[in-house]
Amino acid sequence: MLKVQDKGVHQCDSGWVPVFVDQDKSISLMSIGFLLEKPDDAVVWRGPKKNALIKQFISDVTWGDLDFLIVDTPPGTSDEHISTVESLRPYKPLGAVLVTTPQAVSIGDVRRELTFCKKTGLRVIGIVENMSGFVCPHCLECTNLFSKGGGEELARHAGVPFLGCVPLDPQLTQSLEEGRDFIQEFPKSSAFPALAHIAQQILDRTSPQGS
Amino acid sequence: MAEEDPGAAAPPHGCPGTSSAQAGRAAACQGCPNQGLCAGPAPAPDPAIEEIKEKMKTVKHKILVLSGKGGVGKSTFSAHLAHGLAEDETKQIALLDTDICGPSIPKIMGIEGEQVHQSGSGWSPVYVEENLCVMSVGFLLSGPDDAVIWRGPKKNGMIKQFLRDVDWGEIDYLIVDTPPGTSDEHLSIVQYLSSSHIDGAVIITTPQEISLQDVRKEINFCHKVKLPIIGVVENMSGFICPKCKIESQIFPPTTGGAEKMCQNLNISLLGKVPLDPQIGKSCDQGQSFFSEIPESPATSSYRNIIQRIQEYCGLHHSQEKLSNQGME
Numbered sequence: 001m002l003k004v005q006d007k008g009v010h011q012c013d014s015g016w017v018p019v020f021v022d023q024d025k026s027i028s029l030m031s032i033g034f035l036l037e038k039p040d041d042a043v044v045w046r047g048p049k050k051n052a053l054i055k056q057f058i059s060d061v062t063w064g065d066l067d068f069l070i071v072d073t074p075p076g077t078s079d080e081h082i083s084t085v086e087s088l089r090p091y092k093p094l095g096a097v098l099v100t101t102p103q104a105v106s107i108g109d110v111r112r113e114l115t116f117c118k119k120t121g122l123r124v125i126g127i128v129e130n131m132s133g134f135v136c137p138h139c140l141e142c143t144n145l146f147s148k149g150g151g152e153e154l155a156r157h158a159g160v161p162f163l164g165c166v167p168l169d170p171q172l173t174q175s176l177e178e179g180r181d182f183i184q185e186f187p188k189s190s191a192f193p194a195l196a197h198i199a200q201q202i203l204d205r206t207s208p209q210g211s
Numbered sequence: 212m213a214e215e216d217p218g219a220a221a222p223p224h225g226c227p228g229t230s231s232a233q234a235g236r237a238a239a240c241q242g243c244p245n246q247g248l249c250a251g252p253a254p255a256p257d258p259a260i261e262e263i264k265e266k267m268k269t270v271k272h273k274i275l276v277l278s279g280k281g282g283v284g285k286s287t288f289s290a291h292l293a294h295g296l297a298e299d300e301t302k303q304i305a306l307l308d309t310d311i312c313g314p315s316i317p318k319i320m321g322i323e324g325e326q327v328h329q330s331g332s333g334w335s336p337v338y339v340e341e342n343l344c345v346m347s348v349g350f351l352l353s354g355p356d357d358a359v360i361w362r363g364p365k366k367n368g369m370i371k372q373f374l375r376d377v378d379w380g381e382i383d384y385l386i387v388d389t390p391p392g393t394s395d396e397h398l399s400i401v402q403y404l405s406s407s408h409i410d411g412a413v414i415i416t417t418p419q420e421i422s423l424q425d426v427r428k429e430i431n432f433c434h435k436v437k438l439p440i441i442g443v444v445e446n447m448s449g450f451i452c453p454k455c456k457i458e459s460q461i462f463p464p465t466t467g468g469a470e471k472m473c474q475n476l477n478i479s480l481l482g483k484v485p486l487d488p489q490i491g492k493s494c495d496q497g498q499s500f501f502s503e504i505p506e507s508p509a510t511s512s513y514r515n516i517i518q519r520i521q522e523y524c525g526l527h528h529s530q531e532k533l534s535n536q537g538m539e
Contacts, residue, residue, distance in 0.1 A: 001421060039424065041431065042393045042428040042429065042431040042435065043393065043428070044393045044394070044398065046363050046394060046395045046398060047362050047364070047394070047395055048363070050394065051362075074281070074391065075391060076310075077312045077358050077360045078360070078361060078362060078363070078366065079362045079363055079394075079395075081360075082362060101282065103491045103494065103495050105286070105319060105491075106282070108313075108318055109312075109313040111355055112312070112313065112355075112356065112357065112358040113358070114356070115356050115357065115358035116358045119358065120360075136452040136455060136457070136459060138455050138459070139452060139457070141453070141454035141455065143450075143452065143453060143488055144488060145486055146491045147491055147492065168461050170459065170461055170462075170463055173419055173421075173461070173462050173463060174465065176421060177419055177421060177465040177466075
């Protein structure tokens with residue numbers, strides 16, 4: 001998605017060097033994708049090996065001075081999540097952003113994820129409703145492909161902030177496929193203001209004054 | 212990621228391999244942290260595999276439903292494969308949900324909040340219809356907010372119990388819905404059913420490359436564990452606007468979609484299912500969209516796919532019978 005799939009990770013004296021996404025080195029990235037010989041190699045690992053790698057990603061990567069570390073996780077409430085929360089605990093993580101789609105089947109799993117956050121003492125920064133409606137590019141009719149409003153309702157029900165909805169946008173998918181910078185290239189897309197609004201809310205809610 | 216052991220990182224230089232007679236004894240093994248483990252007696256296979264084999268003698272066909280990414284429609288597919296197969300009233304269908312941390316099957320099947328009962332011969336699955344039963348960790352939880360915060364070994368134990376301790380009875384098709392990925396749940400299912408014969412796996416994907424990338428990993432996983440692939444289903448493939456009837460590609464197949472991938476890898480494409488808002492709605496209400504929207508292109512596409520899966524299983528079943536007779 002960030003167009004760095006062919007890059008490799010280098011080893012230096014103080015650890016693994018993350019891959020830089022842009023010239024200014026403002027975004028650095030670490031992923032197991034960089035450690036595979038071939039992009040289609042499957043990582044058929046049980047929990048303990050995954051946990052060991054997550055711990056290495058947090059302790060052995062030369063992250064340097066960062067303002068924010070964003071951790072993308074797989075679905076569920078299992079090894080990866082427990083290990084991430086445990087490894088980050090000494091660094092006092094700001095909290096979790098929960099992403100759902102609007103339909104009840106998806107909301108059902110996020111309810112369990114909220115319980116995970118509560119049990120592990122992880123603050124919930126808020127809930128994002130993704131794939132929320134699709135505006136037909138031909139007639140501008142909006143269809144709620146995966147229903148609507150489920151994320152907001154869940155946030156109210158659980159008493160956590162609702163950060164906003166992101167509509168389905170083929171331009172966003174396309175730009176991720178090609179690893180382009182969506183925010184630079186599609187400022188007029190409907191998903192753009194939605195994403196910008198959510199990012200601003202996360203900044204506000206996690207700034208020292210806000211929290 | 213060595214060929215012979217999918218789970219291992221690159222082995223040390225000169226490693227004879229864990230299954231070799233020289234394991235733990237070769238010169239290269241000196242100083243290896245796993246030397247003791249390799250040199251010791253090979254671990255006995257889990258006795259549960261034999262018990263599960265006995266249990267599975269009454270289950271004719273076993274189908275795994277896999278995907279690389281989450282949210283591509285695995286559980287929706289599994290549920291509707293079960294509904295579709297169960298339309299033949301002479302067949303008994305069972306659906307097993309092995310997504311331990313995100314069990315969605317009970318909601319999609321409209322049996323959320325049901326409980327599993329214990330009988331003399333094991334746990335009784337929950338029946339949706341007379342010839343369609345379901346087992347899921349969702350039936351063992353106390354409520355919709357209850358989270359299963361388990362690491363791998365506990366999830367594996369649960370899957371073992373589902374296969375060994377559930378009173379499945381006489382079943383024509385057992386459909387196993389899995390979580391996304393290639394980890395504990397998948398290895399365990401394949402391992403526990405290793406003596407019981409799995410017909411094969413159906414892999415669900417969406418059309419865009421981001422999703423296909425993970426599907427290629429899933430296909431490699433199947434090859435490594437010698438799991439036959441029945442075929443690939445491309446879900447969320449195009450959307451026809453209900454107002455202007457013009458089709459849009461919401462998840463554009465920038466690299467040719469599942470069709471091109473299947474050609475390249477020589478795997479069958481079972482079909483493409485278009486996006487239809489009614490599918491999600493039916494799932495939320497726990498109803499089969501076959502009965503809700505019989506006219507939708509998604510429904511006819513689903514029916515074709517199910518028929519191809521039936522044909523595959525029928526064909527392989529008779530081949531297997533033939534080869535068994537040949538052996539006797």
